[in-house]
Amino acid sequence: MTTPAPTGLPLVLTQGDPAGIGPELTVRAWLDRGRAGARPFVAATDPRLLAAAAQRLGVEAPLAVVEPEEAGSAFATALPVLAGCAAVEARPGAPDPATAASTIASIDRAVDLVHAGRAAAVVTNPIAKSVLYQAGFRHPGHTEYLAALAARFWSMPEPLPVMMLWSETLAVVPVTIHIPLSRVPAALTTDLIVETGRITARDLMARFGLDRPRLAVSGLNPHAGEGGALGTEDDAVVRPAVERLRAEGFEAFGPLPADTMFHARARAGYDVALCMYHDQALIPIKALAFDDGVNVTLGLPFVRTSPDHGTAFDIAGRGLARPDSLIAALRLAGRLAP
Structure with a gap:
């Protein structure tokens, strides 16, 4: 295999839940490092966790315990692992709250290194929120916790974190994220849609290089409310948000019926779909790009990407997990990072 020469500061890859598929994905991503891009990455976890994963997979993956600055020189011949990470005991497929402290410490360490200018971006392995709870x-999830860390490390007001699921096929943003569906109508406000649209458009310009991002805004209700017959929120909440975004110079349109937004001809007309709730956004992208979709957190003072799947405890340790989404997350983080 041909491995590109490492360039720039390394990416930091967090541990994720150690009982999930994160350890084996980390090993597989390093083995397939030519596809992961030119940026080296360093894993923020107990090296024994990765050694055990490599042994279960039956692969050779030498480890190098390093400081971030040493990751680039080690990357071609060994999987770099950060020095000083907490020891963790985990059995694949057996989540244990006792491992939560190491999972959170890995995230904290990664953000701290980016803040200190010792790493370029954060790439996160999947966590199990129920285990952390x-x-x-x-915090409701990874996205919200990263916003709290941004406020802590950068001494800034806590930003609104915007979760974008991105692929070459489709990009989507859920305006409301990790809340029960029953709470979505009350949580959905014109101000929230406008601020989400602003952050999305600005990051697409600043980080993705789009001169004038096109925002397709979905309705909340079937048929975008059918003129009020199927719900009033589309005309009372969503439409004013679209009008405000357009008045501010953003190219936004809607509210659109969500059931006709995601076929190929419709997707050609926009750069990102703003959806009103979690599954309205994530079902189409996971149907179209399950293996190469990337979770990107917008609105933060640093780059963060992640695979668009979970911990997959049911297949952890069995050698069945595919690294494609993590490789796509590493590749995109390397592209977006300064």
């Missing part, structure tokens, strides 16, 4: 984790 059992250990006292108070």
Whole structure:
């Protein structure tokens, strides 16, 4: 295999839930490093976790315990692992709240290194929110926790984190994220849609190089409310948000019926779809780009990407997990990072 010469500061790849597929994906991504892009990455985890994953996979993956600055020189011949990471004991497929502290510490360390200018971007392996909740984790998910870390490390007001699922085929943004469906209508406001649209458009310009991003805004209700017959939120909440975004100079249109937004001809007319709730956004992209979709957090002072799937405890340790989405996340982080 041909491995491109490492360039620039390394990406930091977090541990994720150690009982999930993260460890084996990390090993597989390093083995397929030619496809992951020119940026080296360094894993923020216990090296024993990766050694055990490599052994289960039956592959040779030498490890090098390094400081971030040493990752580039080690990357061609060994999988770099950050020095000083907490020890963790985990059995594949057996999630344990006792591992939560190491999972969170890995995220903290990654963001700290980017803030200190010792790493270029954060790439996160999947976490299991239910496991973290059992250990006292108070944030709805990864996305919201990263916003809190941004406020802590950059001494700034906590930003609104915007979750974009991106692929070459489709990019989507859910305006409301990790809340029950029953709470979506009350949580959805014109101001929230406008701010989400602003952040999305600005990051698409600043990081993705789009001069004038086209934002397709979905309705909340079937048929975008059918003129009020199927719900009033589309005309009362969503339409004013689209009008405000357009008045601010953004190319936004809608509200559109969500059931006709995602076929090929429709997708050709926009750069990103703003959807009103989690599944309205994630079902189409996971149907169209499950293996190469990337979760990108917009609105942060640093680049963060992640695979668009979860911990997959049911197949962890069995050698069945595909690294494609993690490789796509590493490749995109390398492209977006300064």
